[in-house]
Amino acid sequence: MPNEKLISPRKLSGFMELSPSKQVVFDEMVDKIKQVFKTNCFMPIDTPVLELSEILLAKSGGEIDKEVYHFKKGDTDICMRYDLTVPLARYVAMNSESLSFPFKRYQIGKVYRGERAQKGRFREFYQCDADIIGNENLPIPADAECINLVDKVFKALNIDIINHISNRNILFGYCEALGLKDKCNDILIYLDKIAKIGKENTLKEIINLDVSKEKAVKLVSIVEKCGSFDKVLSEIDSLTDNELYQKGINELKELSKILNAMNIDQNKVVLDIGIIRGQNYYTGTVFEAVVHSHPEFGTVCGGGRYDNLAGYFTDKKLPGVGMSVGLTRLFDQLDNNNMLPAYPVSTTKLVIIPLDNTLEECFSLCTQFKENGVYAEVNYSERSFKAKMKDANKREIPFVMIVGEKEVDSKIYSLKNMATSEQKQLSFNESLSEILKHYNNQ
Amino acid sequence: MPNEKLISPRKLSGFMELSPSKQVVFDEMVDKIKQVFKTNCFMPIDTPVLELSEILLAKSGGEIDKEVYHFKKGDTDICMRYDLTVPLARYVAMNSESLSFPFKRYQIGKVYRGERAQKGRFREFYQCDADIIGNENLPIPADAECINLVDKVFKALNIDIINHISNRNILFGYCEALGLKDKCNDILIYLDKIAKIGKENTLKEIINLDVSKEKAVKLVSIVEKCGSFDKVLSEIDSLTDNELYQKGINELKELSKILNAMNIDQNKVVLDIGIIRGQNYYTGTVFEAVVHSHPEFGTVCGGGRYDNLAGYFTDKKLPGVGMSVGLTRLFDQLDNNNMLPAYPVSTTKLVIIPLDNTLEECFSLCTQFKENGVYAEVNYSERSFKAKMKDANKREIPFVMIVGEKEVDSKIYSLKNMATSEQKQLSFNESLSEILKHYNNQ
Numbered sequence: 001m002p003n004e005k006l007i008s009p010r011k012l013s014g015f016m017e018l019s020p021s022k023q024v025v026f027d028e029m030v031d032k033i034k035q036v037f038k039t040n041c042f043m044p045i046d047t048p049v050l051e052l053s054e055i056l057l058a059k060s061g062g063e064i065d066k067e068v069y070h071f072k073k074g075d076t077d078i079c080m081r082y083d084l085t086v087p088l089a090r091y092v093a094m095n096s097e098s099l100s101f102p103f104k105r106y107q108i109g110k111v112y113r114g115e116r117a118q119k120g121r122f123r124e125f126y127q128c129d130a131d132i133i134g135n136e137n138l139p140i141p142a143d144a145e146c147i148n149l150v151d152k153v154f155k156a157l158n159i160d161i162i163n164h165i166s167n168r169n170i171l172f173g174y175c176e177a178l179g180l181k182d183k184c185n186d187i188l189i190y191l192d193k194i195a196k197i198g199k200e201n202t203l204k205e206i207i208n209l210d211v212s213k214e215k216a217v218k219l220v221s222i223v224e225k226c227g228s229f230d231k232v233l234s235e236i237d238s239l240t241d242n243e244l245y246q247k248g249i250n251e252l253k254e255l256s257k258i259l260n261a262m263n264i265d266q267n268k269v270v271l272d273i274g275i276i277r278g279q280n281y282y283t284g285t286v287f288e289a290v291v292h293s294h295p296e297f298g299t300v301c302g303g304g305r306y307d308n309l310a311g312y313f314t315d316k317k318l319p320g321v322g323m324s325v326g327l328t329r330l331f332d333q334l335d336n337n338n339m340l341p342a343y344p345v346s347t348t349k350l351v352i353i354p355l356d357n358t359l360e361e362c363f364s365l366c367t368q369f370k371e372n373g374v375y376a377e378v379n380y381s382e383r384s385f386k387a388k389m390k391d392a393n394k395r396e397i398p399f400v401m402i403v404g405e406k407e408v409d410s411k412i413y414s415l416k417n418m419a420t421s422e423q424k425q426l427s428f429n430e431s432l433s434e435i436l437k438h439y440n441n442q
Numbered sequence: 443m444p445n446e447k448l449i450s451p452r453k454l455s456g457f458m459e460l461s462p463s464k465q466v467v468f469d470e471m472v473d474k475i476k477q478v479f480k481t482n483c484f485m486p487i488d489t490p491v492l493e494l495s496e497i498l499l500a501k502s503g504g505e506i507d508k509e510v511y512h513f514k515k516g517d518t519d520i521c522m523r524y525d526l527t528v529p530l531a532r533y534v535a536m537n538s539e540s541l542s543f544p545f546k547r548y549q550i551g552k553v554y555r556g557e558r559a560q561k562g563r564f565r566e567f568y569q570c571d572a573d574i575i576g577n578e579n580l581p582i583p584a585d586a587e588c589i590n591l592v593d594k595v596f597k598a599l600n601i602d603i604i605n606h607i608s609n610r611n612i613l614f615g616y617c618e619a620l621g622l623k624d625k626c627n628d629i630l631i632y633l634d635k636i637a638k639i640g641k642e643n644t645l646k647e648i649i650n651l652d653v654s655k656e657k658a659v660k661l662v663s664i665v666e667k668c669g670s671f672d673k674v675l676s677e678i679d680s681l682t683d684n685e686l687y688q689k690g691i692n693e694l695k696e697l698s699k700i701l702n703a704m705n706i707d708q709n710k711v712v713l714d715i716g717i718i719r720g721q722n723y724y725t726g727t728v729f730e731a732v733v734h735s736h737p738e739f740g741t742v743c744g745g746g747r748y749d750n751l752a753g754y755f756t757d758k759k760l761p762g763v764g765m766s767v768g769l770t771r772l773f774d775q776l777d778n779n780n781m782l783p784a785y786p787v788s789t790t791k792l793v794i795i796p797l798d799n800t801l802e803e804c805f806s807l808c809t810q811f812k813e814n815g816v817y818a819e820v821n822y823s824e825r826s827f828k829a830k831m832k833d834a835n836k837r838e839i840p841f842v843m844i845v846g847e848k849e850v851d852s853k854i855y856s857l858k859n860m861a862t863s864e865q866k867q868l869s870f871n872e873s874l875s876e877i878l879k880h881y882n883n884q
Contacts, residue, residue: 007500009535009755012492012520017533019540020485020547027486039812041790041819043462044469048566049491049552050454050511058449069492069520071513073556078454078511091459093451098461100788100837102823105462110491114515124490141801141822261802262809313451346542348483359583360703367705370481377483380583381544395542 014123016328025343026331030108032156033128033325037106040149042130045105047087049112053077055090058312067113080112084129085309085322092133093313101135102142108327122328128153131322133309138319140251143285143305144258146323150289150301151264153325158341159334160292161300164226164272167252167285168304170236171276173245174222178215185280187211191223192276199224223274229256232271251284283307285321297333301325346395350376350435353388355404362403365413368428374435393418399435456565458770467785468773472550474598475570475767479548482591484572487547489529491554495519497532500754509555522554526571527751527764534575535755543577544584550769564770570595573764575751580761582693585727585747586700588765592731592743593706595767600783601776602734603742606668606714609694609727610746612678613718615687616664620657627722629653633665634718641666668714671698675713693726725749727763739775743767788837792818792877795830797846804845807855810870816877835860841877 011017018026037044053070056079057063064070069080081087084107092103108128115121130149132142147163154161171191175184190197190205197205199220206216222239225232229252237249252271259269277286286304291297303323310318334340350369354362362378369376379388392400402414415431416423417438426434453459460468479486495512498521499505506512511522523529526549534545550570557563572591574584589605596603613633617626632639632647639647641662648658664681667674671694679691694713701711719728728746733739745765752760776782792811796804804820811818821830834842844856857873858865859880868876 005754006756007496007754009497009532009752010494011490011497011532011536012494012518015490015492017489018487019537020487023486023488026488038789039815039817041788041817043789044465045460045462046465046468047459048453048457050457050554050566052452052454054449055451055453069513069515071511073511076454090451090453094453095461100833104819112492124492137824139822139824141805141820144805257802258805261805263806310451312447312449314448346483347480347485360699363583363586363700363703364705367703373481375481375483377546378583380581382579382581391542 012123014117014121016122016124016332021343021345022335022340024347025340026327028341029157029327029331030126030128033153033327034106034108036149036152036156037128037130040104040130040145040152042104042106042149045088045091045107046109047081047084047091047107049080049110050078051081051087051090053079055313056081056086059086067115069112069114082113083111084109084127084324085131088129088131088133089310089318090313092318093310093316096135096314096316096318101133102138103133104130104145105133106130120329120332122332125326125328128325128327129322130324131309131320133318133320136317136319138321140254140285141258143251143321144255144262146303146321147255147259147269147285147287148262148264150287150303150323151268153301154289159300159339161268161289162292163269163287163289163301164275165252165255165269165285165287166271166273166275167248167255168276168282169244169248169251169284170273171219171223173242173248174219174240176244177240177242178218180211180215183209183211187219188276189278191219191274192278194220194223194274223276226270226272226274228266229259229269229271232273236273248284255285277302277304281306287323294333294337294339297330300330300333344396346397348375348377348395348397349439350374350399350401351388351392351397352376352378352401352403353385353392354378354380355385355402355407358403358405358408361408365401365403365428369432369435372432372436374432374439398438401431454565456559456563458564458566458774463785463787464777464782466789467782468769470783471599471769471773472568472570475595475769476548476550478591478594478598479570479572482546482572482587482594484546484548484591487530487533487549488551489523489526489533489549491522491552492520493523493529493532495521497755498523498528501528509557511554511556524555525553526551526569526766527573530571530573530575531752531760532755534760535752535758538577538756538758538760543575544580545575546572546587547575548572562771562774564774567768567770570767570769571764572766573751573762575760575762578759578761580763582696582727583700585693585763586697586704588745588763589697589701589711589727589729590704590706592729592745592765593710595743596731601742601781603710603731604734605711605729605731605743606717607694607697607711607727607729608713608715608717609690609697610718610724611686611690611693611726612715613661613665615684615690616661616682618686619682619684620660622653622657625651625653629661630718631720633661633716634720636662636665636716665716665718668712668716670708671701671711671713674715678715690726697727719744719746723748729765736775736779736781739772742772742775786838788839790817790819790837790839791881792816792841792843793830793834793839794818794820794843794845795827795834796820796822797827797844797849800845800847800850803850807843807845807870811874811877814874814878816874816881840880843873 194202282304284305288299289301305321309320352362366376366378400416407413412425636644724746726747730741731743747763751762794804808818808820842858849855
């Protein structure tokens with residue numbers, strides 16, 4: 001008879017929740033990304049998930065986007081963070097006296113966007129962000145450092161990407177040079193959509209902005225430039241001597257030199273003038289990485305340069321550059337395409353099974369294995385020996401040790417390699433080296 | 443002239459936010475705890491911060507505690523998790539078919555309690571939880587495994603604790619034996635307060651429950667029993683032959699044997715019949731760890747055995763045992779008492795300073811250092827050489843490498859040990875071994 005008082009266990013839709021095995025893989029990816037950030041001298045911060053609405057909505061003048069989770073607690077208006085950038089701005093503005101600049105920080109944490117649930121979109125997802133914030137100024141090598149992070153992060157994850165890089169000053173300056181300065185933002189919106197809506201429609205939309213066909217064709221043609229830095233730069237560097245345009249060209253040239261010095265694989269970066277990145281706040285370098293074999297994943301990592309991080313909170317001018325990986329979505333895409341590394345059913349390497357009345361000896365042995373770095377456990381359940389062996393098999397445990405009274409007396413134990421079914425009579429030390437050998441071969 | 447449009451950057455009160463330096467230490471503590479959980483064959487899960495209110499409030503019949511952050515999004519009633527146990531119950535109930543039991547999981551994550559802000563209390567804090575969930579039954583060695591985790595976690599953190607252990611069946615059974623079964627829960631509430639309200643007041647309150655003075659004295663006297671397992675067990679094991687009481691005694695005896703086999707330092711665990719742990723859901727083993735030198739910190743880690751994890755969500759009987767560290771509060775206490783390990787101003791081990799026009803060479807060298815595991819960076823700011831040296835000094839960077847055109851030509855670089863002020867002319871490889879030597883000595 002079913003219990004009618006039971007509440008059906010469900011989670012909110014649009015929230016990722018993994019099996020323990022897949023979580024192991026996810027956590028390893030986080031660890032690898034973290035290690036890249038650390039090696040590159042970025043330091044961690046961990047801001048709260050909740051912020052005062054006044055702070056989080058400063059940019060929109062307090063208007064609440066319907067995506068943002070917000071609520072009142074007592075008299076306090078609270079929002080859940082929807083990215084890690086606004087909290088960073090608040091943090092840097094609050095602590096600017098004690099931080100040393102350039103301030104290189106990373107933060108890996110969950111952010112919240114209550115958008116309509118759809119495949120591949122999550123309402124709670126991990127962002128892995130690294131930013132460099134300057135005080136008053138920040139030279140171009142900082143941009144190279146962020147692009148280097150992208151390269152190293154995806155190398156660490158063993159994912160083959162191509163990072164498409166541009167500099168927004170190119171298009172800003174080009175619009176200026178064509179006498180279209182006041183229409184520049186609208187033009188960029190359509191140029192940004194070219195991959196979605198196609199070349200012809202983009203042309204049409206730009207002409208609709210009261211731009212001559214000739215100029216529209218020029219604009220569409222420059223955003224189609226994509227290739228090696230040397231090639232694209234040589235094609236576009238003298239299109240106009242507009243000051244902003246030439247600033248963009250010079251920044252790209254400097255960037256390219258440093259990227260070379262950093263020994264970044266030249267096949268992994270392209271100069272792609274079509275990279276715009278919708279958000280208005282990018283002011284110079286911009287980049288978007290795509291997975292080489294799976295362009296349909298879209299941008300798996302993006303970032304760029306912004307002139308002023310915390311203008312809502314402080315008079316200090318704090319230019320920055322950053323990169324961000326949306327890990328939850330990426331993980332989901334890898335999973336759906338069978339591109340995750342092999343994940344273990346269990347992380348346990350050794351199960352010790354007591355026979356007769358040897359539980360204490362089993363725990364004593366288990367402690368010694370763990371002290372030597374082996375993930376070991378005792379199967380102390382009340383099930384039969386056969387059931388325990390079957391369980392170890394099902395969980396794909398590599399080694400099982402069987403400990404009966406005879407083994408306790410002789411201190412020679414039966415170690416079974418579950419993959420080969422080979423069973424050996426070994427001392428503790430011999431067992432340990434057998435298991436560690438297996439570890440090291442993995 | 444101050445900008446009047448600025449929003450004063452503030453965070454919500456009661457939310458911990460650390461400097462990057464202290465965050466490094468916090469993260470290292472998390473990593474150490476995680477490593478203990480892993481070594482002991484616990485696997486990770488990561489449930490959402492948000493849950494359906496119906497799920498999170500199942501226990502209270504839907505009533506919302508004023509501590510819980512909750513809100514509506516569209517038609518959905520949502521709560522922020524206030525612990526990791528209810529989400530675990532939901533997770534296990536949802537996935538019981540695919541999990542293998544005993545299911546050993548750890549989760550380290552933020553939980554939310556909007557209680558009145560006060561010193562040492564946080565509204566957002568990390569819980570580090572490890573639990574073992576059985577299917578239908580779970581033998582006592584599981585309790586020993588959790589107590590072992592407490593021991594190993596605090597060893598890893600280099601914090602000297604004493605874990606006070608008891609078994610609630612002792613007091614349940616003793617009340618039964620004294621004919622006070624129906625008053626048992628009320629009696630336990632007062633016995634739990636003895637440290638706070640004192641022995642005399644406890645006696646008074648219990649007598650007020652219509653308990654004879656003689657029995658009240660017996661009850662207060664048994665909760666005062668505290669010492670080594672052998673000593674306390676010999677004092678109390680034949681106080682009554684009540685079945686529940688003897689079940690408690692037998693469970694404690696078995697527990698003690700396994701803890702010995704696990705080689706847990708006998709000075710780090712005591713049998714303390716006064717440990718009750720308010721929450722009603724504990725049904726057997728209970729424990730609370732205190733810091734040896736700072737009992738005023740209170741319980742820094744607690745846990746115990748519960749008969750049924752997920753009774754609200756499933757008919758399956760899922761007994762469990764778990765432990766939990768409230769890391770945010772513990773970190774705050776350690777910090778306030780200068781008990782944190784030394785934390786670095788910066789994690790950078792080497793700053794490379796370009797002289798003349800050597801930026802590219804600096805980045806090339808920096809890449810090689812990083813590939814060899816050295817946290818290295820180039821100081822590419824536009825400040826003077828002197829200012830850069832001063833900055834490295836202020837940030838307590840151990841090594842500075844100075845690279846001018848001469849150094850680029852000769853491939854012999856100036857490596858300065860900032861602590862000793864010694865400056866050596868070294869090749870890349872010599873510099874690397876000098877720096878790695880320093881790493882290994884730390």
